[in-house]
Amino acid sequence: MTKSLLIVAHAPSENTRALLEAVRHGAVEASGGEIAVTGLSPFDAGPEEVMSCDAILLGTTENLGYMSGALKDFFDRIYYPCLEETQGLPYALFVRAGHDGTGTCRAVDSITTGLRWRAVQEPLVCRGPFDPGFVAQCRELGAGMAAGLEAGIF
Structure with a gap:
């Protein structure tokens, strides 16, 4: 039975879409096709998708x-x-934070x-002005989630 990783991410800008794509690509590449990776907007994901996945990346x-x-709306519905x-x-x-991301992480944790x-794993907070290094960090996050799921670590 194929395991599935659901990515639910709000990506309203070109930079945040680059982060989302990096997470998705990292997961797909690391799984070698062994994990079904689905990326959805918070507006398009609902309880059915959450209940049918084996792990979720927000x-x-x-x-x-x-x-x-958008993410708050997702949580309200599911x-x-x-x-x-x-x-x-x-x-x-993962959080794209113009400031420090503390309140965002606290709210999601709650x-x-x-x-x-x-x-x-600890939240990945991409702080401050956009840095192209954020893309590599997000790719690693996606790869780690897929590898952990595939290996049965979680």
């Missing part, structure tokens, strides 16, 4: 010290349907703690 911009409204069904779901987070999801 991405958001930092908006006024919080997650994007929270109760997924509450009892997805406990222990492995997840990771919701994922309520869902009883399991963070499999």
Whole structure:
């Protein structure tokens, strides 16, 4: 049975789309086709997609010290349907932060703690002015998630 990695990321700009694509490409390349990788906008992902994945990678911009409204909307729609069904779901987070990303990470942690999801690594926070190095970091994040899932580490 093929395992699946769901990527739910809000990518409203060219730079954030580059980060999303890097995460996706890293996951696809690392899995060698052994993991089904699906990338969706928070507006297009719902409880069904979350309940059918084996791990989830979340991405958001930092908006006024919080997650994007799009990711918050995603959590609002999936929270109760997924509450009892997805406990222990492995997840990771990447944040494109103009400032420090602390509030964004705290907000996502609060919701994922309520869902009883399991963070499999520290959040990747791409801070400050856009740096092309962020793309490589996101590619590594995607690759690590896919490799961990494929190896059965989580």
